[in-house]
Amino acid sequence: MHDSVTRAIPASAPTSRKPRLHSAMALAALAVAVFFGPVWLTVIPAWLEFPVATVVGDAINWFAREASIGGLAVKDITRLFAEFIDRPIQGAVVLLADGLFSGRGLDVKQSVPPLSWLAIGGVAVITAWRLGGRSLAFTVTICVGFLVLFGLWQNAMVTLSNVLVSVFIAAALGLALGIWSFRSTQVENITRAIMNVMQTVPIFSYLVPTLLLFGYGPSAALVATVAYALPPMVHNTVLALKSVPAETIECGRMAGCTRRQLLWQVQLPTALSKIAVGLNQTIMMTLNMVIIASMIGAGGLGFDVLKALRKLDIGSGLEAGMGIVALAVVLDRVSQAAAKRAAHGKHLQPGQQPLWRLLAVWIVAATVIAWLLPLAQLWPKAYLISTAAFWNNLVSWINQEWFDVLDAFRTFALLQVMRPIRDFLAAAPWTLVIGALAVAAHWTGGLRLVIYTVSLALFIVLTGYWGPAMNSLYLILIAVTLAVLIGFPIGFWLASRPRLQTAANLVLDTLQTLPTLVYLLPAVMLFRIGDVSAIVAVTLYAVAPAVRYGMVGMSQVPHARLEAAEISGCSRWQTLIWLRLPAAWPTLLIGINQTIMMAFSMLIIAALVGTKDLGQEVLIALNRSQVGEGIIAGLCVACLALIADGLLKAAAANTAIQRHRKNSL
Amino acid sequence: MTSIPGTEAQHGRQREVIVQCRNLWKVFGATKHAFERADGAHLSVEDFTRKGWTAAVRNASFDVHRAEVFVIMGLSGSGKSTIVRCLSRLIEPTTGQVQVEGQDLLAASESELIKTRRSKMGMVFQHFALLPNRDVLGNVAFPLQVQGVDRTTREARAAEMISLVGLEGRENHFPDELSGGQQQRIGIARSLATDPSLWFLDEPFSALDPLIRADLQDELIRLQSQLHKTVVFITHDLDEAIKIADRIAIMDQGQIVQIGSPADLILNPANDYVARFTRNVHRSRVISVDTVLRETTPSDTTAGPAVRPTERIADVASLVVESEHPVAVLHPHADTVAGYIDREKFVRVLAGLDPQ
């Protein structure tokens, strides 16, 4: 979901060997100083920590409660806005999920039913058929059938209403920001910086201010979702507009286009297929937010998941979670097919009806059918299917039969591997950790990267979150190592088996859209509350990009080179180690980067099983409504993520440059 | 060598000037102000490098006459594409003058510029620059749509253009369903949709296969014989230039090193660069009959065949070789004899040598 998002990496040449030696020596000197020098070089002294959180909290509270612009309270303006965006959601809910009611309390009667599942499901299937042919229609039918038969339909429609409105707003806003950034470099720099931070700050940390400003309920959930899902849309819009061939723009200008005509008739249509990539990511990220949005009043499938899990009905939670996956698959595949079509253009076959007319006819027909046949309006409870018992029994069975093995594994991992790493990081002198980061930055990127890295690290020191940050670092380190060790080999293996890739992509999509809570609780049952469960959950989530990039990296090796290797008589292992891995290395580095970003975005969920890291700080702040602490701890997560991102991007660029040099010599 | 009155006119020297370009500079990395303050026109190449400037066009001056095919030729990086873009201000020239039909283009406001481009200019691009989301009809009608022409009118006009380039029946295809040659035909049709007087073609055939390239060159010649546009044609291919050009400007490192008819360039190259370029061109394909003209002698009879002075030697070779009588050369616009072909010179040219 963070794919193809470039973050702020200061572009500067990697350092050559001699200065590298110098920076390493400087680090050694620092180590000596730490060893013999004053204590504050090892343990952060109180005078270095500032009460930033309180100040920020007070400022936000003031802004949300008392500030006013031109006599109008900010609060009232934001509430008005919330009211304004609540309307379309309510409209969609009435249309898709609820229908209309008359009367109140005990006298309520449904006066108009919502569109039936037959109508909506049919619309989805027909659209899929027209846009993507038989196989897409088949996939969509399976998804619709799943939602209906498993009794998830109505809540799925509530979720769909929220998702549609969120995606629409995020897409429109992202497009506008993207266009603005495209036109002005200054705007681009500012938005990119904000988007980078926004993508890495956990949503929980700005939830309280959002609630303060927009009130409790669906509109606050929507604002938070949009904030979260916006960056890929902006980023891809800019990229897409930049990728429009210069000649195409010249063609528009030669035709005498005004600036507006050029944008709407030349640049945007040509960029459409790439903008669609952004839209797609926005859709997926919106669906990632369904659970959190339901915590603050968006309802729908997310709330089903929460409710089921609260009862420890893991099977029902899984089913509701798969409902979210089904929605994601439908929205993702259909929107991709639509974008592909829009980008290349297609005419109707002779005798084919326009899609809208077909859909209109279908809706009318299905509504009549639903009126005559109640089963088509609301699938009867008696015919519902559930597999929940199976999953619950499965987890219980594993728990009873395999717990001892798992517990032995947990104890070993915890005591022999995790604790030592955690304690090492916790005890490491802060100056040395920052020094080591600086050296890494110096080696991979140069002076600008050093300044960037060190200032981000100092932010964590100054705000007083160094301890939790080291704890986060330890979780991330282990989870990412595991994800990479598991994900890359699977990706390598899949790369040479194109037939399996469609199925593999479906599994990866499922891993990324299935609410993590669904597998977090079984993890707790089997690995108890604590870091092991957290790491299991984070690893499962972060393994998807590792597999994806492993797959892409392996298939990138030029065919001619492979043939050359074969002629030279390389064995498969030799080919892998001498040819494939080196060729794939820059891609794999980006893959590691994405895996790390994913892991960071899961920290907050991992905190739900009881970690002691930044995620936990954010969670506590959320529960206690501490606005400032939430935001600052969230920013610290962002700092860590941005440091990792900067270093890895620089390393990837570095490898690419060195290779380029070698090739051109 | 004798000259025939009227052949000069054929090369357009006395015709109306449509594009007048004077002392044009395009220096990337320099503003107009910085360039003028540094007196850039008199700086050396080293000075440019030191300032981080790249001169794509250096002091270019030329005229393009009405209904003339003016080819700008050079290797990649010679600045030829930059020049053609300066003529429409797709690229803002650093300094100099460009007049199009008497209008000072560089002084034009944004809206005047849009008006000029809409009414007077059409352009064909190397990589076709078609809009992937529009079908053939929509692409060709695009320049008209931009001007706000109503749908019926613009589609009728577009259909007319499509049949002009021989693509009737493909109106509803999308660009990615067509071959490269067909796509460029759409590009040509589109550039002509507004009936511009000035037609820019920027390496229009470079991206095509040799056979299709030859087809489209013939197509262009056919269209030009019907439409009589003022053409500025960019190419890196000397054979192509010779095939279609009335006059050729050869560029090297941003400078125009020579302007002349194909024969001029080959017979009187201005410097080594041009000479090296033209060395391998077969004379007979460039040199016209008037170059090998001799005065009428009393022994000449009109019994033999007659040719026009502008015809190329290669084209009349078989006629001349097979004729038992001297071949007469007529006046350009009259059926009176201007002189006869000098057989000795003629054979020299056929042998790939210069006439003298």
Next chain:
Amino acid sequence: MLFKKVSGIASMLLALTLGAPTNASAAVPESDKPIKIMIADWTSIGLQGEMMSLILQTYGYTTELVVADDSGRYPGFENGDLHLAMETWQTTQQNNLAKSVATGNVVDLGETGLAGVEDWWYPLYMKEKCPGLPAWEALRDCAEEFATADTAPKGRYVGGPVSWGDHDENLIAALDLPFEVIHPGTDAAMFAELKAAYERQAPIVLWVWKPHWVPSLYDGEYVQFPKYEDGCFDDPAWGPNKTATGDCGKPYGWIKKMGWAGGEDVWPCAYQMVRNYNMDNDTISALLVEVDLNGRSNTEVATEWLKANEDIWRPWAACAG
């Protein structure tokens, strides 16, 4: 939204089964403005919120159920974003509520009649391994029965999320118990551990509160700590440890209703109904089993109860005529 919908359908069902629509007095509702009733992530507040919502709707009020966080609710109430909450537990929210009422923007709407219990809880089978239970002193001797590899030799106690407070740490220190507190980030994780341990009859002691479905489903009991009295939390001399505070169990006690003070002027009769609302542990516990264990919806269960007990709740709405 979800709630509006569910309640809508359920009350529709209710109306159908009751047969006759109820005529509300002309005086109420005083305002069409929706009354926002807070619900949160444990079942009973949702159930009681649903009950109150249905009652208010019956008298013509517009209601909305809004999800908020237990401790995070106060800014919402002080701002007027949230109007009513049916549960505020003395065990964890006593101080927060007092602070919030002191701002003048929040009113205490009286007790629900329920008594909240929150303390250390263990499954009955642990009595075999640690026969001294439920007396708290027994924990000292059989701490190792509760230990895991990473806490040994100390016992492992699964507490509540960190944001629920550090009472247990204080208790362990004050009573010198050889235990380590493990904090989950959410209560669901606590009960996942309980479920897993119970299935294997494995040792566990954890934070359980009631009314809740856990004590109904699993056999177990509370550790008997020195009973909370005034002074335990601030007077070191109180209790078994004469030099420390917090040497007692959590205060068992009231669960209160609270509201936004401004609402008193908007819907005075509705606020009166909320004040009158009264329940008891047994009733609610029985209903919680229906919801949590039998998988029925809040609305269904609440509607059924309201239908069967009109004689109880109609009098609460006396002000509506």
